[in-house]
Amino acid sequence: QKEVEQNSGPLSVPEGAIASLNCTYSDRGSQSFFWYRQYSGKSPELIMSIYSNGDKEDGRFTAQLNKASQYVSLLIRDSQPSDSATYLCAVPGNSGYALNFGKGTSLLVTP
Amino acid sequence: EAGVAQSPRYKIIEKRQSVAFWCNPISGHATLYWYQQILGQGPKLLIQFQNNGVVDDSQLPKDRFSAERLKGVDSTLKIQPAKLEDSAVYLCASSWGQETQYFGPGTRLLVL
Numbered sequence: 001q002k003e004v005e006q007n008s009g010p011l012s013v014p015e016g017a018i019a020s021l022n023c024t025y026s027d028r029g030s031q032s033f034f035w036y037r038q039y040s041g042k043s044p045e046l047i048m049s050i051y052s053n054g055d056k057e058d059g060r061f062t063a064q065l066n067k068a069s070q071y072v073s074l075l076i077r078d079s080q081p082s083d084s085a086t087y088l089c090a091v092p093g094n095s096g097y098a099l100n101f102g103k104g105t106s107l108l109v110t111p
Numbered sequence: 112e113a114g115v116a117q118s119p120r121y122k123i124i125e126k127r128q129s130v131a132f133w134c135n136p137i138s139g140h141a142t143l144y145w146y147q148q149i150l151g152q153g154p155k156l157l158i159q160f161q162n163n164g165v166v167d168d169s170q171l172p173k174d175r176f177s178a179e180r181l182k183g184v185d186s187t188l189k190i191q192p193a194k195l196e197d198s199a200v201y202l203c204a205s206s207w208g209q210e211t212q213y214f215g216p217g218t219r220l221l222v223l
Contacts, residue, residue, distance in 0.1 A: 008151075043202055043214035044154065088153050095167040097209050098144055101153030 002027040006089050006102035014110055019076040021105050023089030026070070033065060033072045034099065036088040044088055048074060079109045113137065115215030117203050123221045129191035132218045135184070136205030142166075144212065145178055145188050146202040154202055160186060193222045 003026035013019045025033070032051050036044035050056045050063040050072065062075040076083055086106050090099040116135040124130050136143050141162050146154035157176065158168040163183040171178070175194070180186040190197055200219050204212040 004153075043217050045214070046211050049211070090153070092209075093156065093167070094169075095159055097142055097161075097206065098156040098159045098167055099154075099212065101155070103151070103153050 002030060002091055002093055002100045004089050004091055004100055004102035006105050008103055009106040010108050011105055012108045012110060013079050015079060015081060017079050019079045019083065019107055019109070021074040021076075021087050021107065023072045023102055024070055025072070025091050027091070028067075028070060030091045032092055033063070034090040035063060035074045036090060038086045038088055038104065040085070081109045081111055083107060084109050115203055115205055115213055117215040117218055119218060120216060121219045123223065124193055125223050126195055127192040129189065130193055130220065131187055131189045132201050134186045134188070134203030134215060136186075136203070137213055140205035140207050141183070142206045142208060143180060143186050144204040145186070146204065148200045148202055148217070150199070157188070195222050198222045
């Protein structure tokens with residue numbers, strides 16, 4: 001089983017600050033990594049995917065991957081109260097398609 | 112494009128009863144997944160279908176859970192008999208191969 005570890009939080013940041021969410025994974029052979037956002041009572045939605053070492057930016061979101069350290073992070077710049085949600089890190093499992101999720105990090109952005 | 116449809120949205124049953132959930136994936140998506148999400152945890156895969164064949168059911172409690180996707184389109188997940196620890200949200204997702212998985216709204220199950 002490919003394990004994914006996340007700090008459950010909650011992580012509290014003031015509006016306008018940078019939120020930094022972290023994730024570690026157990027399988028050194030993992031090739032792709034996903035960040036999902038899940039609002040309370042809703043289903044997960046994909047916000048970022050990353051496959052190569054380094055940074056990938058999409059609007060206010062930046063995913064960072066360090067395969068040597070088996071570490072992937074998500075930065076949210078100019079955090080807004082609407083970013084308050086649980087952020088789930090995921091890697092493909094043994095079948096290559098289905099995802100193994102971490103427990104998620106709860107983010108609270110305070111006005 | 113219509114999203115993943117699931118029904119019912121909520122279900123309350125007593126332990127030892129049976130329950131069934133239905134999922135209709137996005138049109139054209141060959142891969143369908145059922146995940147179980149217990150409160151405070153991330154989703155956990157129960158079963159993955161490719162068309163109407165099972166790819167991975169290693170985490171499905173087969174003594175009480177069953178799932179089928181007979182025509183390679185919609186799918187049904189059944190629990191019989193239910194236990195208290197089955198209380199969770201059951202999420203159906205679909206994808207075109209290894210591409211992005213799209214999740215349905217989920218079915219919230221409470222077992223009393």
